[in-house]
Amino acid sequence: EYVWPTKYDHFEDMLVMHSGYRRFGFGDLVVPCSFGSNTVGRQTAAEWVRTAFHDMATFDHTTGKGGLDASIMFETESGENAGTAFNSTLSDIWEFVSPRTSVSDMIALALVASVASCGGPEVPLRLGRIDATEAGPLGVPEPQDSLETIQADFDRMGLTTEEMIALVACGHTLGGVHSEDFPDITGPEDVSASNVPKFDNTHAEFDTAVVDEYLSNKGINPLVFGKNETTNSDKRVFGADGNVTMHKLADAATFSSTCAEVFEKMINVVPSTVTLSEPIQLVKVKPYLDTFKLNSDGTKFEVELHVRLRSTKGKGYESPPSSVTIDVLDRKGNRTSLQAAHATLKGGQSYGFFSETFDWYLLTTELDVAAGAESFKIHISTSEGEEVLDNGGTGGYPFNDGVIAGTQSCLDTTGTQGNVTFDLYSAVRSDLVQDLDGAPWVSFAHRMPQQGAVTPRIVVEKISMAEVTASVDGYKFFKGKATTPSSGWSTRYDLGITLKDGKEVTREFIRTPSTSC
Ligand code: HEM
Structure with missing residues (x-):
């Protein structure tokens, strides 16, 4: 049963509250499926789905390494990750990353939101992914690969031939191929931002069109009907089991439920060192x-x-x-x-x-x-x-009245060039002060730029607080200082005390103040 608060409360908010009172707006970027935050020739919902696949596709089930771990942040220069989709997705989710939300959990949420926005099924979402701090091995299948190579890739990811077929069909019901990134596939005649041949005639609808058009041999998928047979990878993949799976997927209900299953499996492919939570349940x-x-x-x-x-x-x-x-x-x-x-x-x-x-x-x-x-x-x-x-x-x-955020907390921009300093205050209940094991603390989440990636890294620093002379009946005040690059000034911090019996009392996930000291 749900017990408040949990470390995933904020995530549940992002998952469900898209419009109206206290909206979180994460879904705005992919609503509607055809536009979202698009620019010419780009479909954000499709990019988010593709990003989740490419991040996961390097998994090796024999070593337990790779999988959905946001290593894509460091891999956008490699040939198998052609196009601007990945950095664009990472920029989209940047502002939502926090000490409670890893980039990799956000990528998983991005897939769930995109599929939902495009009319697809509900994909259960587990959390707890941990971000890689460097590039991993390569391993995303490419259109010029033989069926044997592609099958070996999916096998390495721990997926069967049937799952491979379903996953590619479920992914390629959205979006298309960008002529600017894949001119060999789309043809050299018109290489432009707006020339993006689609995988099916309903590229912004999560439906069976990609399957139907393949089975009827009448369609527009550039990876099935492309002039260049070498890059017709969807044709090879879809036919890998003599079309048995594709015939099953032609049924709309089967397509929807199978896509939910394979997408869930895909986003849950994580390094073997990671343990995922139970699926997030909406709280009544x-x-x-x-x-x-x-x-x-x-x-x-x-x-x-x-x-x-x-x-x-x-x-x-x-x-x-x-x-x-x-x-x-x-x-x-x-x-x-x-x-x-x-x-x-x-x-x-x-x-x-x-x-x-x-x-x-x-x-x-x-x-x-x-x-x-x-x-x-x-x-x-x-x-x-x-x-x-x-x-x-x-x-x-x-209520946790043992520790309260001090309203005097403020932002000092006069410090060193490029940095800001926060004076953070807490009020600790007086009867607890004598039982403290060490000073009250601030756990401050720095958003640090990281080399080779567009998304920052969250580095948490524990800062000791010192008592200040001011106090009121029942509470004593403490102050701590945190300094961080001004580009990452908007972040979160927790306040806490540790008692001699080992218990911690905390007030968490507080926004940094914007008022000047
Ligand atoms: C054999 C495996 C696969 C190959 C060779 C392949 C290849 C490609 C290529 C060449 C593109 C064009 C990218 C661009 O121009 O931006 C593309 C787009 C896309 N792929 Fe795949 N893909 C594979 C599997 C998957 C899977 C398993 C998924 C998802 C589960 C997926 C999701 C997508 C999506 C959504 C797009 C559209 C992106 C957009 O419109 O921006 N692909 N794929």
């Missing part, structure tokens, strides 16, 4: 503690709390609850019920792929610092009765 009731801070005189906690209810047909609260109440437990054992209101901006709803809808409730309140804030439960009243959610049986959703 999810809280967001957006603000939890001390007011100016330190007597109150200022709280802004959202609750997101899934309202997707058949999967959530289809008719709006009559009330959503937050039941707050203070440190003295007292409970207070506070009513959350349906959010009003953009109708208080957000939307995702596969007709997902969510309804948002908001509570803005102040709580007494003297009483403390332990945890909260969520009460939801519907026509069927009242439901009390206690965070998957844990007794409540924690």
Whole structure:
């Protein structure tokens, strides 16, 4: 059962909240499938799918090396990765990379989002991929390769002939071949950005056209019907088992379910040292503690709390609850019920792929610092009765009032050329200060440019904080300094304390401040 918070909460947000209230906008780049963030002759959704394949295609199942590990970042100059698609995909996902999101997990998400946006099936998404720090071996099949070579490549990746056929057909239902990168395939007559012969007549629809056109021997796929037989690799691949698999794939439902299976298998091909999470499940009731801070005189906690209810047909609260109440437990054992209101901006709803809808409730309140804030439960009243959610049986959703982000945190741009310094403050509950094992800390995620790659690397630095003289009743203040290249100033940090009994209390994934010191 889901217990809040998890390190993948942010990922689940990116996966599902594409429009409406509190949208994350990751899907915008591939919506609609035919355009997205396209430029002439380029289809972003197709590029994202191709990038996932090329990154994964170097896997060797005998050594467990390679696979979806973002090593493509360092391999874009190699011949088997012709075209600008890879760097363009990596630039697209750049701003979403964080200490909680590896580039390789983002590539997997990119595939899932593209397939969804183009009308394809839901591909389950597991997380936990770890990024390579250098180029891996080569190994992406190329159009001029013989069937034996291509089969040997897929065999090395741990995929059967049937899976090979399906994966190529599922991939090549989108996009086409760029004349600028493959003039030998498209012909020398018109080599231009806009000349991109497509794999089928519906290149922006995730459908069986690529299969149908192949089977009827009447189509436009440049890797099937190309004048140059040498580069007709799709023709060789599709016919590898005497068209048995292609005939199966001609059925729309089979095509859809098979593509979901082989895509899932493809994005889960990871180095043997990586353990992936369970597939991300959409959470039915999810809280967001957006603000939890001390007011100016330190007597109150200022709280802004959202609750997101899934309202997707058949999967959530289809008719709006009559009330959503937050039941707050203070440190003295007292409970207070506070009513959350349906959010009003953009109708208080957000939307995702596969007709997902969510309804948002908001509570803005102040709580007494003297009483403390332990945890909260969520009460939801519907026509069927009242439901009390206690965070998957844990007794409540924690406020974690042991460590609070200091609002004094600020950005100092006057430092060394090209760098910025942050003064980061935390408030630590006074009764915990005597139990500290070492100083309170900041875990700061630097976004460091990396040589040979367009995507930065996340380097996490643990910084000790020192006590400052200011304090309020119940809390002591600490300060730490982090310096980072100004190009990567917008990042995240965690605050934490380690107690003598080994327990850690943290407040995580805080945005760096933009106000100047
Ligand atoms: C034998 C294996 C394969 C070969 C030889 C091959 C070859 C190619 C070539 C030459 C292109 C044109 C690239 C460009 O001009 O930008 C292409 C595009 C593409 N490939 Fe493959 N491919 C193979 C397998 C796959 C697989 C397994 C997938 C996905 C699962 C895939 C997905 C795509 C997509 C989506 C495009 C369109 C890209 C765009 O329009 O920008 N390919 N492929």
